[in-house]
Amino acid sequence: MAPFSLMTAGVSLLAKSFNVFSCTSILARSTRILPATYFSLGKSLSTSTSNDGRPKAPMNSYFRYLVEQKSFVVRQNPAMKQTEVNRKIGQQWSTLSPEQKRPFEVAALRDREQFKKDLEQYQARLTPAQIEQKAEERRQMLAKRNAKRKKRELTSLGKPKRPRPSFMIFISEQFDKARGHNMVAKVLSMTDDWKRLLTYQKQVYIQLAEDDVVRYKNEMRSWENHMVEIGRVDLLREKTIADRKRAAKKVTGAKQTTTGRKTAAAKSTAAKKSTDG
Template identity: 60%
Template structure:
């Protein structure tokens, strides 16, 4: 029995070693086909940039979060805008001593934020710092563009003129075929291409009239901006035209100033010459009836 059991044990050990060898070979073939990201997931996640620490809330926002639930319970039917206004009014009515705890908490949080942001930047590579600076500039540019657009809308800047196709699209958008917006746009584009030239001429004329409307409204709007002291909102071509006109007027004034002394000098010289001529003529002339005594 002993030799038989020894043989079975050796056979089972050989089978296990063969199975292990086959698994490792299969894994090796898989690693040659699959990308490395499937076998190095930890490295992929660790290379991503972690978000920076969030900037702490100021004193008013801390007070707002504290009072929000209480004010909502007291005014369940009020809108969110009215709740914000009510809390803002309460904050303005607080004394400096009542505001002090919220402001001190904000100052402490700011100090901790400065330490956290320095620690965070120390962990980043130069490439990551450059990428974050680029993203920050892009966000700031986008915010400035949004603020400028809102400001121009509030100041009543005229809308830009529409093209012939835009006018056609606005008139036929509701009846266009298609369930989604891209499908409707494609249908309208096909309909526009299939129009005859005399049919397109109607919308072309409307677009030309809209250009004239925009030109007149923009001129009146820019004149009003100059009156209220907002020359920075003028278009570049308008600013360049005004600058050119001002330069031309200054040059004309200089020419006039230079020509004026020359004219005055010429007039003075002419008057002196006339006076000398009159004096000489009065000396040479002899009065009538006068005779010499002998």
């Protein structure tokens, strides 16, 4: 996706199935719905390559429209926040008819086809080592993205926060009083202050940290039980899963032992009756 710093660039509306006259007539009808909107013909909004020479994927039809409209909306509403600007343009886009959206879709499709050709040429120039390196970079990127997604999911499900060590509790309480003009300087000054604390002074924070561990264990126990109830066993810790398996095995073993004793007792009773008879 092209950066938003290119928002003053024009949208290319020329395609094989459209001539200049037909595109211009469509744009004229569009501007009657969105006054003062302007469009530039003949330019692509996609950046040619990234830093490593790989072609960048072009913007889709909506983002092309967003780029075109952004400068106009900002000029008309200088005090409007960025999120509100994007929301307003999104509402405008949703009101456009298929005919009014078509020039943006045509331009996006043309750039997409060109991107595919450029990507094939780029990949053909790569050596086997470079291909493997790119594949590894992609695996790492996907792993990082999945980790972030999972963290957001766990947060939304209310997973308890991990306990803080004593030093971190000290930092959180003393940060406003710390010396220094930036974060690094403040942390360094607090590290020195922590080292100078007497044993009984540190003990206060050590006790708070121990209490926080107890809090975390209790909250995690309740949270994991809730995850089992809603069918999200996949979110349990490995230790919890192992403990549940051991507990289930013990219950199964106890049931088998009880059943075996009952069976043996029944056989013994039956044999005794047979002997007495």
